[in-house]
Amino acid sequence: MINVQKLTKYYGERAAISDISFDVHTGEILGFLGPNGAGKTTTMRILAGFMPADKGTAKVAGFDVMTQSLEARRNVGYLPEMVPLYPDITVADYLDFMARLRGVSGKRKAARTAEVMEVCHIRDVADKHIGKLSKGYKQRVGLAQALIHDPKVLILDEPTTGLDPKQINETRQTIKRLGGDHTVILSTHILPEVSMTCNRVVIISEGKVAAVDTPENLTRRLTGSERIEMEIRGQKGSVTNCLRAVDGVVGVEINEQNGRQRYLVECKSGVDIRAQLAAAVVRGNFELLQLNTVGMSLEEIFLKLTTKEDVAA
Amino acid sequence: MRNILTLSEKELRSYFASPMAYIVTAAFLVVAGWIFAFVLINSRQATMQDSFQGMAIIMLLVSPVLAMRLLAEEQRTGTIELLLTSPVRDFEVVLGKFLASLALFIVMLGFTLYYVFLLTRLGNPDAGPILAGYLGMVLAGAAFLAIGLLYSSLTSNQVIAAFLTIVTLLVLLWFDALSSSFSPSISAVTGYLSLTRHLSDLPRGIIDTKDIVYFLSLIVACLFMTVRSLETRRWR
Ligand SMILES: Nc1ncnc2c1ncn2[C@@H]1O[C@H](COP(=O)(O)OP(=O)(O)OP(=O)(O)O)[C@@H](O)[C@H]1O
Numbered sequence: 001m002i003n004v005q006k007l008t009k010y011y012g013e014r015a016a017i018s019d020i021s022f023d024v025h026t027g028e029i030l031g032f033l034g035p036n037g038a039g040k041t042t043t044m045r046i047l048a049g050f051m052p053a054d055k056g057t058a059k060v061a062g063f064d065v066m067t068q069s070l071e072a073r074r075n076v077g078y079l080p081e082m083v084p085l086y087p088d089i090t091v092a093d094y095l096d097f098m099a100r101l102r103g104v105s106g107k108r109k110a111a112r113t114a115e116v117m118e119v120c121h122i123r124d125v126a127d128k129h130i131g132k133l134s135k136g137y138k139q140r141v142g143l144a145q146a147l148i149h150d151p152k153v154l155i156l157d158e159p160t161t162g163l164d165p166k167q168i169n170e171t172r173q174t175i176k177r178l179g180g181d182h183t184v185i186l187s188t189h190i191l192p193e194v195s196m197t198c199n200r201v202v203i204i205s206e207g208k209v210a211a212v213d214t215p216e217n218l219t220r221r222l223t224g225s226e227r228i229e230m231e232i233r234g235q236k237g238s239v240t241n242c243l244r245a246v247d248g249v250v251g252v253e254i255n256e257q258n259g260r261q262r263y264l265v266e267c268k269s270g271v272d273i274r275a276q277l278a279a280a281v282v283r284g285n286f287e288l289l290q291l292n293t294v295g296m297s298l299e300e301i302f303l304k305l306t307t308k309e310d311v312a313a
Numbered sequence: 314m315r316n317i318l319t320l321s322e323k324e325l326r327s328y329f330a331s332p333m334a335y336i337v338t339a340a341f342l343v344v345a346g347w348i349f350a351f352v353l354i355n356s357r358q359a360t361m362q363d364s365f366q367g368m369a370i371i372m373l374l375v376s377p378v379l380a381m382r383l384l385a386e387e388q389r390t391g392t393i394e395l396l397l398t399s400p401v402r403d404f405e406v407v408l409g410k411f412l413a414s415l416a417l418f419i420v421m422l423g424f425t426l427y428y429v430f431l432l433t434r435l436g437n438p439d440a441g442p443i444l445a446g447y448l449g450m451v452l453a454g455a456a457f458l459a460i461g462l463l464y465s466s467l468t469s470n471q472v473i474a475a476f477l478t479i480v481t482l483l484v485l486l487w488f489d490a491l492s493s494s495f496s497p498s499i500s501a502v503t504g505y506l507s508l509t510r511h512l513s514d515l516p517r518g519i520i521d522t523k524d525i526v527y528f529l530s531l532i533v534a535c536l537f538m539t540v541r542s543l544e545t546r547r548w549r
Pocket residue numbers: 011016034035036037038039040041042043081189
């Protein structure tokens with residue numbers, strides 16, 4: 001439903017994101033996790049059609065966000081990070097305006113407005129001016145406008161920041177219920193948030209994808225693992241299977257550079273399995289060219305994330 | 314088309330949500346009324362010609378104020394992000410905003426028809442020059458607003474947008490006086506660009522296509538540049 005390939009965006013000389021690639025499947029809730037300044041907002045703005053990338057492509061609901069921008073935008077509901085709303089009109093007028101801008105009219109407009117007010121719990125403030133609402137209610141109105149045209153894809157940039165714990169919980173429940181019918185991509189720098197709401201996580205750091213995995217696997221990887229880099233000559237699939245079979249291996253990633261195959265083997269921490277890995281490679285009749293342990297880049301990223309709920313709330 | 318109307322309607326709602334629209338309208342009518350009375354008492358003629366000239370001067374100050382908010386405020390508050398990620402084209406955004414300000418301006422101008430009504434009670438004014446004069450006022454107002462909208466798209470600061478608009482309008486106004494001090498070829502250009510020249514014929518009842526083309530091209534050029542400015546803002 002969302003397909004991002006080698007997306008790169010420069011601000012002046014500096015690349016805010018470089019070579020970001022990932023997919024989001026239909027009905028999935030994907031967490032976009034990364035510390036401040038990682039490039040989450042930049043990526044989401046490109047996906048929402050607010051600005052173009054300098055390199056790479058992004059497709060949303062089958063439409064290229066740059067060459068078929070209008071069609072792509074029709075299928076997207078977007079909640080920007082700062083939740084910019086017009087302060088001088090009422091919630092009902094605002095939703096009416098947004099509905100019409102997104103091509104929802106007549107009976108369907110009334111039905112949709114009623115539904116999003118219900119889903120986002122904003123019926124009681126319908127006639128209030130947006131400028132007079134609390135941060136939590138503004139956030140809900142922001143979510144409501146993203147949902148008003150019942151888009152296939154939802155792009156939510158830090159949907160829970162600035163809310164109190166009760167509201168955070170409510171918002172997460174709402175988002176969870178939206179998965180399935182909608183494809184959701186939500187950004188956050190709060191680790192527990194992704195485990196609670198997302199099916200899959202893309203971790204980005206300093207503008208690059210650091211890992212793509214399920215929240216469970218990531219938690220396992222976080223709770224202690226080591227990485228070993230191996231250069232092996234041999235058929236890729238069989239090498240990977242051979243390495244996976246070794247006791248203590250959590251995951252294997254292939255890095256191909258200039259025709260040299262490097263395997264990043266992630267294993268449980270505390271046990272040194274370098275000898276077992278080497279033995280397995282030899283047993284499989286592959287050629288082991290290099291083997292060394294590498295720094296735990298993933299953990300470094302995790303250290304920068306907010307891992308405790310109370311800090312965020 | 315529907316998007317343009319949706320955007321215009323929302324913009325008009327915003328105009329009347331703040332006291333600004335009321336204050337500007339009131340100020341315009343008070344000053345225009347004062348000029349009308351002054352002209353009438355001094356000339357004792359049932360014509361609007363001089364009143365139109367006076368109104369044009371007030372419009373130089375009023376239209377920048379009407380236009381300054383249109384795009385600058387969207388950029389300052391960030392609401393432009395949701396506007397530009399909605400399935401609307403950039404020219405629809407620009408036209409929606411422009412037409413809203415023009416509608417407000419025309420309503421404002423409509424109130425001055427009361428002066429014309431007074432004239433018909435006091436004398437026997439000639440309808441031709443008055444109609445042509447109003448055509449001129451609408452064209453000039455639309456051009457001023459288009460210039461204002463262009464500046465509003467270039468900055469997120471309303472005051473800067475209004476200031477630059479007024480400066481630009483004054484420069485256009487003074488081109489006429491300036492042109493005498495330039496060489497003939499340059500003064501032909503500045504003379505053509507001069508607002509004063511194009512504003513003087515219509516209230517006298519002379520409908521010259523050159524004047525109409527001047528205002529229309531000013532409007533189209535400014536709106537076009539505003540669309541481009543939105544596009545580059547998006548693509549930056
Ligand atoms: N308009 C801009 N002009 C210049 N640099 C920018 C601009 N917007 C973002 N950046 C830079 O690009 C990088 C990525 O920013 P981005 O806002 O995408 O990060 P983020 O992951 O959303 O961070 P946060 O968690 O703080 O919201 C940052 O280093 C930031 O300073």
